[in-house]
Amino acid sequence: MKYAYYPGCSLEATAKEYNQSAKLVARHLGVELWEIPDWSCCGATAAHNNNHLLSLALPARNLAIAEAEGLDVAVPCAACFNRLRAAEAAVRESESMQATISEIIGRDYRATNKTRAFLDVMVNGVGLEKIKEQVVKPLAGLKLAAYYGCLLVRPPKLTAFDDPEDPMTMDRLIDALGGEAVSWSYKTECCGGSLATARGDIGVRMIYQVLRHARDAGAEGVVTACPLCFLNLDMREAQAAAAHGDQLQLPIFYFTELMGLALGYAPKDLGLTTHFVNPLPLLEAKEILRHPATRRETA
Amino acid sequence: MELAGSLRRNQTLKNQVEAESGVVLSDCYQCGKCSAGCPVAPWMDYTPRQVIRLLQLGLGEVALKSHTPWLCASCQACYTRCPREVNLPRLMEAVRQEARRRGMINEKKVDIFEQAFLGTLERYGRAHEMGLMVQYNLQSGQPFKDALLAPPLLLKGKISPFPMKIKDIAGIKNIFARVRARGGGRS
Ligand code: SF4
Ligand code: SF4
Ligand code: SF4
Numbered sequence: 113m114k115y116a117y118y119p120g121c122s123l124e125a126t127a128k129e130y131n132q133s134a135k136l137v138a139r140h141l142g143v144e145l146w147e148i149p150d151w152s153c154c155g156a157t158a159a160h161n162n163n164h165l166l167s168l169a170l171p172a173r174n175l176a177i178a179e180a181e182g183l184d185v186a187v188p189c190a191a192c193f194n195r196l197r198a199a200e201a202a203v204r205e206s207e208s209m210q211a212t213i214s215e216i217i218g219r220d221y222r223a224t225n226k227t228r229a230f231l232d233v234m235v236n237g238v239g240l241e242k243i244k245e246q247v248v249k250p251l252a253g254l255k256l257a258a259y260y261g262c263l264l265v266r267p268p269k270l271t272a273f274d275d276p277e278d279p280m281t282m283d284r285l286i287d288a289l290g291g292e293a294v295s296w297s298y299k300t301e302c303c304g305g306s307l308a309t310a311r312g313d314i315g316v317r318m319i320y321q322v323l324r325h326a327r328d329a330g331a332e333g334v335v336t337a338c339p340l341c342f343l344n345l346d347m348r349e350a351q352a353a354a355a356h357g358d359q360l361q362l363p364i365f366y367f368t369e370l371m372g373l374a375l376g377y378a379p380k381d382l383g384l385t386t387h388f389v390n391p392l393p394l395l396e397a398k399e400i401l402r403h404p405a406t407r408r409e410t411a
Numbered sequence: 412m413e414l415a416g417s418l419r420r421n422q423t424l425k426n427q428v429e430a431e432s433g434v435v436l437s438d439c440y441q442c443g444k445c446s447a448g449c450p451v452a453p454w455m456d457y458t459p460r461q462v463i464r465l466l467q468l469g470l471g472e473v474a475l476k477s478h479t480p481w482l483c484a485s486c487q488a489c490y491t492r493c494p495r496e497v498n499l500p501r502l503m504e505a506v507r508q509e510a511r512r513r514g515m516i517n518e519k520k521v522d523i524f525e526q527a528f529l530g531t532l533e534r535y536g537r538a539h540e541m542g543l544m545v546q547y548n549l550q551s552g553q554p555f556k557d558a559l560l561a562p563p564l565l566l567k568g569k570i571s572p573f574p575m576k577i578k579d580i581a582g583i584k585n586i587f588a589r590v591r592a593r594g595g596g597r598s
Contacts, residue, residue, distance in 0.1 A: 121538035126569045150578050152536040157485050159532075161504055161525060162511075164431070166590045170532075173586065216589045218582065266487035276491045302450045302486035310521040311482070314454050347560055386567040 113237065115186035115228070116178035117145035118196065121153050122189055122339030129383025130339060133368035134188050134230055136382065140246065140375055141238045145186065148177050154195040157305065168209070169216045171199035176214075176221035188230040188368070190338035191305075194263035196227040197270045229264060231337045231367060232273045235281050240288040248376040250290025253398050256365075257294050257331035258282035259322065261341045262302045276300065282335060282367055289374040296329035298322050303344045319344050320352040323360050332394055333363045335370060342366060346388045363391030373400065417472070424471035424509070432505035438495045439463045445489035445499055455479040459489055459499050462506065471506075480507035481518035533587050536577035 123131035138145050155170035175196060178185045187193040203210045204223040214221050234243070260279050268276040277300060283293035303322055308315030323345060326334050336342045346364040353360040364387065372382040379401065384391055395401050429436060439460075446458035457465065457477045465474040474480075480503040489499040516522045531539050564570045577583070 124537070124575060125539075125571065126564065128569060152577050152579070152583055153532050153538050155532065156528070156538070157525075159529065161485070161507060162529060163508070163590060164501075164504065165593060166587070169586050169590060173582065212593075216586055216593075218585055262484075262486040262488065266491045268491060300488075302484050302488065304450075305484050305486070306524060307451070307482070307484055307521075310518070310524045311454075314451065314482070318450055347564075386569065388563070 113142065114144040114146060114183060115233065116181060116183040116225075117147045118151055118154075118174055118178075118185050118187045118192060119147065120187065120189040120192035120339070122343075126343050127189070127339030127366075129369060129386060130188055130342070130366045133366060133372045133382040136377060137234070137368050137371045137375060138186075140372075141234070141242065143186075143233065143238060146181065146183060148174050148185070151177070154192045156191055156195065159195075165212070165216065167195065168199045168202050169213055171196040172203065172213045172221050173217045173219065175200060175223070175225065175227065176217060176219040179221060179223070179225045180219075182225070184226045184228060186228055186230050186233045188337070188339075190229065190261060190264040191340055193227060193229045194270065197272075199223075200227050201270055229271070229273065229337070231264070231281055231285070234367075234371070235285050236273065240284060243285070243371070244288050247289060247374045249374055249400060251286070251370060251374055251398075251400060252290050254291040254394075254400065255294050255330055255332045256286050256291050256370075257296050257326035257329060257334045258286060258299055258367075259326070259334050259336050259341060259345075260300050261336065261338050262300065262305075264337055265300060282337065285367060286335060286370070289370055291370070294326075294329045294331045296325055296331065298325035301325075303341050305340055305344075308344050308348060315344065316348060316352045316355050319348050320356050320358070323349060323352065323362055324356075324358065327360060327362060331362065333365055333391065335365050335367050337367055349389055361389065363387065363389045363394055365391060418469060421469040421471045424475075425466055425469065428466060428471065428502065428505045428509065431508070432498065432501040434498050434502045434505075436463060436467050439467070439493075439497050440495060442494065444492050444494065445497070448488045448492055450486060450488065451482050451484055455482055459483075459503075463497070463499070463502070466502075466506075474506055475510045475513065475515055476517065477506075478517045479503070480510065481521050483507075531574065533583065534580075535574045536580055536583045537575050539571075539574035 119131050151174050155167050159167040159170055200223045203213050265271050265274050265276045265279045274281045286293040304315040304318035342364055349360050369382045369384055443460045446452050446460040449459050452458050457479050462474050462479050483503040485500045
């Protein structure tokens with residue numbers, strides 16, 4: 113199984129844990145990742161709020177490079193995934209758009225390849241059975257809220273791989289890893305995205321609502337598949353709780369970090385040591401780290 | 412006279428927004444499902460449903476003054492749930508772009524942030540979170556905003572003081588230039 117890999121800007125910076133853990137579990141499970149050479153930013157929401165053509169052309173440049181290699185594209189960042197899918201759909205649906213975009217990016221791009229969320233590649237490509245076979249440290253007793261946010265599952269016409277209101281892909285993965293996915297109602301509620309920066313007053317409230325509902329549903333941690341969700345929830349958790357006279361100590365995880373743990377890798381090889389809300393006390397309390405079979409990552 | 416002129420302007424605006432967003436305004440039957448599920452609605456001056464209503468009624472110039480299109484997080488909840496499949500986030504995008512063209516920047520900080528983001532992208536081909544934070548803070552007149560969060564981010568090696576530049580910068584510049592030549596462009 114070979115995919116073109118589009119990490120996206122966040123995975124080189126604030127979400128380096130996601131990049132590190134995604135690459136590690138892919139290798140472990142026999143998925144070869146070919147990082148798109150000289151990839152460029154997808155434009156995120158800033159591009160599509162400002163110019164529609166720009167928001168299609170920026171992702172298309174990357175998709176075209178992968179298409180020339182004949183590869184489908186695996187994308188960890190939910191926001192990038194959404195933008196890449198939008199570009200792919202626009203080009204596939206209209207010949208005139210295909211011509212326009214190809215001209216703008218100066219490359220021939222026909223959308224013959226497909227963009228897939230990294231989560232989809234793992235759960236539906238590799239498959240839960242195969243993942244289960246590889247689990248050496250089950251996440252036993254760990255209650256987790258799978259948080260999908262917006263762009264991984266919406267709009268369903270674009271994202272396509274799961275239900276937009278009650279997605280289960282990540283929940284099933286948590287169960288396969290030996291953990292317990294809690295049932296809760298905020299799994300696709302928006303965290304506010306970049307409103308946290310531009311309008312902190314609004315962002316902090318949206319973040320708090322997500323975290324509070326996770327806790328009230330009995331979760332001990334929140335699992336994400338998006339760098340912006342992660343950054344908002346992890347970095348601003350203390351601030352969001354304080355603004356509401358509350359206290360929260362919920363570690364936030366990328367699903368790939370949890371996969372890595374269950375597959376036996378050490379926390380520091382997965383980036384679990386650079387979170388704002390330190391997840392190690394919880395993992396120690398659940399005795400998930402104290403299993404003899406820790407794999408050594410030879411970097 | 413004044414009224415007729417205003418009606419005509421609003422009709423033009425309506426057509427333009429429809430053409431740019433691909434949304435047919437009359438598709439919306441005002442059920443309000445979009446607004447009920449909109450996570451940002453509590454902070455909006457007009458709910459998403461009301462923005463459509465304004466446009467339907469030929470009061471687009473009021474919609475242009477609204478903060479709603481600027482606060483829309485583009486979360487896609489409304490579009491996903493709308494029984495008429497009205498692509499509201501696309502509509503918000505079109506209204507906002509038109510407001511911007513007319514110099515009506517209704518949420519200055521949102522705009523500064525996005526323009527700084529796109530500026531970095533055009534220059535380096537990638538987003539640069541550290542540079543973005545600093546530029547945003549300076550331009551929005553709050554140099555110490557999030558200042559407490561920056562050192563730990565640096566310490567954790569999560570942001571770098573230096574931007575990452577791709578090799579094919581010419582390719583990116585060309586994309587921006589060709590989009591501008593087609594009448595788009597970000598400024
Ligand atoms: S959505 Fe975010 S991370 Fe993904 S490429 Fe764009 S800016 Fe970079
Ligand atoms: S949900 Fe759709 S039809 Fe109902 S008010 Fe909103 S846009 Fe109109
Ligand atoms: S896309 Fe915008 S208008 Fe629609 S629900 Fe989300 S924030 Fe509200």
